[in-house]
Amino acid sequence: MRHLRSVALVLLAACGGYKSARAPSGGYAYEPAPSSIAASDVQSGESYTDWGKNPWVDTSKDHLSTFAADVDTASYTIARRKLNEGALPPKESVRVEEFMNYFSYSFAAPQPGSPFSVIMDAAPSPLGVGHHILRVGVATKAKSQAERKPAHLVFLVDVSGSMGSADKIGLAQQSLRILTENLGPQDSVSLVTYAGSTRVVLEPTGMEDRDKIFTAIDQLSAGGSTAMASGLDLAYEQAMKGVMPGANARVIVLSDGDANVGPQGHEAHLRIIAERAKKGVTLSTIGFGMGNYKDDQMEQLANKGNGNNYYIDSVSAARKVFETQLGATLEVVAKDVKLQVDFDPAIVAKYRLIGYENRNVADNDFRKDAVDAGEIGAGHQVTAMYEIELTPKGLAQNSGFGVVRIRHKAPDGDAATENAFPMTAPGAASFESAPADLRFAFAVAAFADVLRGADEAKGWSLDKIANVAREASGDVAERTELVGLVEKARALRGTPSTVAR
Numbered sequence: 001m002r003h004l005r006s007v008a009l010v011l012l013a014a015c016g017g018y019k020s021a022r023a024p025s026g027g028y029a030y031e032p033a034p035s036s037i038a039a040s041d042v043q044s045g046e047s048y049t050d051w052g053k054n055p056w057v058d059t060s061k062d063h064l065s066t067f068a069a070d071v072d073t074a075s076y077t078i079a080r081r082k083l084n085e086g087a088l089p090p091k092e093s094v095r096v097e098e099f100m101n102y103f104s105y106s107f108a109a110p111q112p113g114s115p116f117s118v119i120m121d122a123a124p125s126p127l128g129v130g131h132h133i134l135r136v137g138v139a140t141k142a143k144s145q146a147e148r149k150p151a152h153l154v155f156l157v158d159v160s161g162s163m164g165s166a167d168k169i170g171l172a173q174q175s176l177r178i179l180t181e182n183l184g185p186q187d188s189v190s191l192v193t194y195a196g197s198t199r200v201v202l203e204p205t206g207m208e209d210r211d212k213i214f215t216a217i218d219q220l221s222a223g224g225s226t227a228m229a230s231g232l233d234l235a236y237e238q239a240m241k242g243v244m245p246g247a248n249a250r251v252i253v254l255s256d257g258d259a260n261v262g263p264q265g266h267e268a269h270l271r272i273i274a275e276r277a278k279k280g281v282t283l284s285t286i287g288f289g290m291g292n293y294k295d296d297q298m299e300q301l302a303n304k305g306n307g308n309n310y311y312i313d314s315v316s317a318a319r320k321v322f323e324t325q326l327g328a329t330l331e332v333v334a335k336d337v338k339l340q341v342d343f344d345p346a347i348v349a350k351y352r353l354i355g356y357e358n359r360n361v362a363d364n365d366f367r368k369d370a371v372d373a374g375e376i377g378a379g380h381q382v383t384a385m386y387e388i389e390l391t392p393k394g395l396a397q398n399s400g401f402g403v404v405r406i407r408h409k410a411p412d413g414d415a416a417t418e419n420a421f422p423m424t425a426p427g428a429a430s431f432e433s434a435p436a437d438l439r440f441a442f443a444v445a446a447f448a449d450v451l452r453g454a455d456e457a458k459g460w461s462l463d464k465i466a467n468v469a470r471e472a473s474g475d476v477a478e479r480t481e482l483v484g485l486v487e488k489a490r491a492l493r494g495t496p497s498t499v500a501r
Contacts (some may be wrong), residue, residue, distance in 0.1 A: 001460075004280055005020045005221065007243045009296070011130070019360070023321070023350045031443040033422040037219050040060070041469055041480050043254065043290040044104070045291065046090070046290065046291070046292060046293045046294070046295065047293075047294050047295065047296050047297070047461065048092035048093040048296055049089050049092060049295075049296040049299075049358070050091070050092040050456055051095075051357035051358040052355065052464055053357065053452070053454050053455070054352055054354070054355075054356070054357055054360070055164050055352070056350050056352045056387075057350060057351055057352070058349075058350055059343045059344075059345040059348045059349055059350060059351060060190040060345045060349075062189065062363075062401065063342060063343045063344070063345050063348075063402070064179070064220065064340055064342055064343075064366075064369075064409075065340065065341040065343070065351065065353050065386070066338065066339070066340040066341075066342070066360070066361045066362065066363045066365070066427070067338070067339055067353065067356040067359045067360050067361055067384070068336075068337065068338055068339075068356075068359040068360075068361055068373035069130045069212065069334075069337035069338070069339060069373065069374035069375070069376055069382045070098070070101065070301065070356065070359050070374050070382065071101055071308060071374070071375075071376060071377065071380040071381070071382060072095075072097075072098050072299065072308055072310070073098050073101055073296075073310055073311075074098060074100070074287055074295065074298070074299065074309045074310055074400060075093060075095040075098035075099060075311075075448075076091055076099045076102040077102070077207075077311040077312070077313045077317055078093050078099055078287075078293075078295065078311050078313075079093065079094060079099070079380045079448075079451065079485070080313060080481075080485060081290065081311075081313040082290075083488045083489060083492070084485075084488070085290075085326065086162060086488075086492070087376040087492070088451065088489060088492050088493070089451060091451065092213075092452075093295055093454045094451045094452035094454070094482055095355060095357075095358070095448075096340075096354050096355025096356075096385070096445050096448040096449060097356050097359070097383070097384065098355075098382040098449065099355075099444050099448040100355070100384075100441055100444050100445055100448075101381060101382060101383055101384065101439070102444075102478075103138075103440070103444060103478060103479065103482075104381065104439055104478075105119070105137060105381060105383065105437040105440075105441065107119060107137065107139040107381070108310040109141075109347045110140070110141055111386075111419065111421065113419065113439045114419040115140050115141070115333055115334055116138050116139065116140060116334075116404070116406055116408075117137075117138070117139045117140070117141075117409075118136075118138055118163070118404060118406070118421045119133070119135065119136070119137035119138075119139075119437075120135065120136055120137075120401075120404060120421070120423045120425065120500075121134075121135050121326050121425065121427065121428070121434065121435060121438045122135070122159040122388075122398075122401065122427030122428065122434075123428035123430065123433075123434035123438060124427075124428075124430060124431050124440075125387065125431070125442075126431040126442075126464065126466075127432065127446060127459075127461075127464065128387060128456070130389065131387050131388065131389060132387075132388050132389070132390055132427065133385060133386065133387060133388070133423060133431075133438070133442050134351075134385070134386040134387075134388050134401060134427075135383065135384070135385055135386075135437075135438050135441055136339070136341060136383070136385075136386070136444070137381065137382070137383045137384075137437075137441075138339065138381070138382045138383075138406060139209065139379075139381040139382070140333050140334065140376055140377070140378055140379060140380055141378065141379065141382065142327055142328070142379030143184075143327040143331065143378040143379065144327070144328075144344075144380055145184045145327075146184075147378075148378060149185045149247055149248050149331055150187055150188075150246070150247045150248070150314055151183070151186075151188075151247070151248045151249075151250065151330045151331070152187070152188050152190075152204065152239065152241070152242020152243075152248065152250070153179075153183075153187065153189050153190070153250055153251075153252055153330075154190040154191075154192060154235045154238045154239045154250070154251045154252065155174065155177075155188075155190070155191045155217075155237075155243075155252055155253075155254065156192050156194065156231055156232065156235040156251050156252065156253045156254070157169075157172060157192070157193050157194075157220060157254045157440075158193075158194060158195070158226060158228070158253070158254060158255035158258075159193045159194070159220060159221065159222045159223065159224070159258065159344050160194075160195040160196075160222060160223070160224050160225055160258070160378065160395035161195075161222060161223050161224055161225070161260050162222075162256055162289075163222040163223075163255070163256060163288070163289070163294055164222035165289065167288060167289050167290075167313075168222070168256055168289040168416050169220060169221070169222045169288075171288055171315070171318070172220075172286070172288055172312075172313055173217050173218065174315055174318060175254070175286065175312055175318035175321075175322060176217045176254070177214060177217055177419060178315075178319055178322045178323055179215050179252075179318075179320050179322035179323075179326075180207075180217070181210075181323075182322060182323050182326050183207055184207065185206070185207050185208070186448040187206070187207055188204045188205060188206045188207070189202065189204070189205055189213050190202055190203060190204045190205070190235075190238040190239075190241075191213070191216050191217070192231060192234050192235045192238060193220065193231070194226070194227055194228060194230060194231025194234075194392035195219075195222075195223065195224035195225060195226060195227070196224035196225050196227065196232075197224075197227070197230075198227065198230045198231045198234045199234075199237055200234060200238065201216050201219075201278045202216040203218075203238075204242065205243055211439075214402075218297075219258065226258060227459045228269060229269055229272070231404065232251075232269060232272055232273070233272070235251045235253075236251065236276050236281060238274070239251050239276070239281040240279070240281065240344055243279065243280040243281060248330060248331055248332075249280060249281045249282070250281065250282045250283065250284060250307065250330065251276075251281060251282070251283045251284075251305070252282065252283075252285075252286060252317050253283070253284070253285045253286065253298075253301065254285075254286045254288065255288070255298070256287065256288055256289045256292060256293050256294065257285075257287060257293060257294030257297045257298040258292050258293075261437075263465030266297060266300075270304045271302070273304040273305045274299060274304045274305075274477045276305070277304065277305050277306045280412075282305055282306045282332060282375075283301065283302065283305025283306070283307045283310070284302055284305065284306045284308045284310070284329070285299075285301050285302040285305075285307070285308075285309045285310070285325040286310050286311075286312055286321070287309070287310065287311040287312065288312055294497045295311075298311075299358075306332065306335060306375045307375070308327075308329065308375075308377070312331070325379065327375060327377065327378040327379050328377035328378055328379040328380045328499075330377070330495070331344070331377055331378045332375045332376070332377055333376060333377060333411060334375070334379045334408040334409070334410070334411070335375045335376075335408065335409050335410075335413075336370075336371075336372060336373040336374070336375075336407075336408060336409045336416065337373055337374050337376050337382075337406065337407070337408040337410055338361055338366055338373045338374075338406070338407045338408070339384065339404065339405070340366045340384070340404070340405040340406075340407070341384075341386070341387075341402060341403075341404055341405075341481040342402045342403045342404075342405065343401060343402040344400060344401060344402045345391075345395065345404070346391060346393055346394070347390060347391060347393060347394035347399075347400055347401055348388050348389070348390060348391070348394060348401055348402065348443045349388075349389045349390060349391045350388065350389040351386050351387070351388045351389075352386060352387045352388075352456065353384065353385075353386055354384075354385045354386065354387060354445045354448075354449055355384070355385070355445065355448070356384065356455075358374045359374065360493060361373065367407065367416075367418070368406060369414065369415060369416045370387055371492035373407075376408075383430065383441055384443060385441060385445040386400070387456065398426050398429075399423075399425065399426040399427065400422075400423065400424065400425060401423045401425065401427075402422075402423055403421065403422045404420070404421045404422075404423065405418060405419070405420045405421075406418070406419050407419075407422070435470075436472040436474065439468055439471070439472040440468075440472035440473065440479060441471060442468070443465050443466075443468040443472065443482070443486075444469070444482060445446050445462055445467045446468075447462070447465050447469070447482070447485075447486050447489070450462060450465070450489075461488075462486055462489055462490040462495060462496075463490060463491065463495065466486040466490065467485055469482055469483045469486060470483045
């Protein structure tokens with residue numbers, strides 16, 4: 001894949017000039033989403049970026065698929081909120097990889113000489129005749145509170161007027177309380193707010209004064225306009241106090257992303273964040289609310305800050321990010337992580353990476369250590385899904401699809417290390433006999449592909465996708481929730497159910 005993530009791509013997408021190639025798909029019928037639902041999001045003032053869709057690639061012409069790791073999950077929780085409120089999510093808001101990476105999958109212990117566990121499995125597609133699906137999964141080992149490094153956190157809270165509702169400032173306060181409750185004695189917290197003016201609400205404070213932190217959080221209130229740039233400057237002043245060997249310094253921005261006032265524009269924000277990331281201060285973004293949510297801005301801020309982009313739609317979502325996955329949220333264990341799948345042209349005739357469009361990396365940049373990529377925290381998982389067409393030899397052999405290479409730097413390193421993992425295990429003989437994790441992950445990817453209107457997914461049945469997800473869910477609550485969301489989307493699209501239950 002030789003598409004670079006760049007400003008040019010953003011401009012093309014904004015102007016409607018970025019289009020991806022379409023593979024032959026057999027002319028499936030398509031059921032469009034109600035136009036009134038899509039229009040309501042445009043009218044509301046929310047903003048999302050359309051990154052296009054990856055095309056089918058002829059393996060004989062390009063056998064390398066290269067992309068940066070991504071562990072963000074905001075896209076899934078945005079879609080969940082929309083569907084639970086009775087609307088289809090805007091197509092531009094759907095990022096397939098963030099749907100898949102919201103869920104947990106089983107992994108073995110990390111490979112010798114590498115911080116990564118790797119899974120590669122394949123099966124015939126249940127939705128595309130003559131197609132197979134291939135899953136590439138990468139994970140790092142989770143760390144307990146005692147194992148992770150001390151964290152110096154700066155909460156940078158948007159208290160502008162647009163945040164003045166229970167699902168914004170109210171939920172942000174609840175989220176910060178959950179995070180503070182789960183920090184350890186080695187950690188500290190600062191609190192900075194920004195609106196018409198900025199101020200330090202709380203200087204660096206250790207967990208021995210946890211009640212003081214709670215009081216500062218509880219006293220937050222919204223009002224005024226937004227000046228994010230000056231808020232960032234003040235937050236980084238606080239964060240730099242925590243930059244020291246053996247510790248993590250991180251700014252956590254809590255906002256609806258609507259930075260509409262200030263002497264500096266969005267590009268200036270990105271430059272500030274990228275410069276501070278090089279000096280050891282990472283930045284994560286936590287989004288709240290609907291109506292004026294700026295998803296594209298929040299995602300870009302986290303990307304530049306070597307952090308993560310989450311969206312919180314409920315207290316349970318806050319607990320997932322700040323309690324269950326706290327180690328992954330706070331500590332980077334591998335930075336500038338790039339994945340490259342090297343397909344064997346004798347086995348794989350064509351392939352399509354489902355998602356990761358804004359994470360694509362030029363093939364010849366894979367071994368260029370100066371090229372920015374993605375960060376993975378302790379206990380994070382990265383899942384990528386491909387649709388592939390096998391050659392006659394591939395159909396007969398059903399194994400040896402290629403090699404997965406992972407290149408990464410240590411959290412404080414400048415030189416990258418590379419590991420290679422050959423795909424030697426045979427694919428499943430049928431989709432039904434494939435591992436439940438593969439079947440569920442494909443259902444998630446297929447659901448997202450339908451929601452975003454991918455050409456290849458226009459003939460895919462949401463009813464069939466719901467059934468695949470249901471059969472692979474077991475008794476896992478998050479997986480059964482996905483089944484319910486697929487069914488809500490099917491009803492909103494006006495498609496009757498044909499699957500007996």
